[in-house]
Amino acid sequence: MKVLINGSFSDLMEVLSGVLQGSVLGPLLFWLFVNDLPNWIISSMSMFADDAKLWRTIKTTNDSQILQRDLDALMNWSNKYLLKFNPQKCKLMCIGQPSSAHREYYLQEGTGKYKLQKTTKERDLGVMVMTNLYSRVQCSKAATKARSVLGMVKRNFRPKIR
Secondary structure, eight states: OOOEETTEEOOOOOOOSOOOSSSSSHHHHHHHHHTTGGGGOSSEEEEETTEEEEEOOOOSHHHHHHHHHHHHHHHHHHHHHTOOOOGGGOEEOOOSSOOTTOOOOEEEETTEEEEOEEOSEEEETTEEEETTOOOHHHHHHHHHHHHHHHHHHHHHOOOOOO
16 A cells, blocks of 8 residues: 655555545445454444444353453454454443442453453443433533533624614
8 A cells, every 4th residue: 555645655555454544435345344243242232433332231140251252252353354452442331230240351462461441431422321321411511512602602692782
């Protein structure tokens, strides 16, 4: 691959994996590239653009083991197709009632293990999701932003006095 900027080409570089960004076909090619990812796991999964979410109801120790095996399967997929997950961006959120079946989960990367960081709230497609599923934080942020926009409108668009 080489890049053209202001009429000059870069040196040729070998590209081992990935999909071109900024192209018309890029999103479709990426979707085709990752389309089999859910086939590697047992738990539920959703994907949007370059984001994937994996979840499972944990009622027993076996459920926890299945979830960990699914995480391992995702890492195997990642290694096979040379499309690496960023372990620092991978989080663990337990939604609903705490359970004794909840435990630590790990991503195996090469010879190292990365423990998934637990979180109580996470922004997902512009919506703040919390472990208790309350929308208070999301509503508060939306109200603050609306007040800010209203204040800007009031400051910059004053009515004409006759």
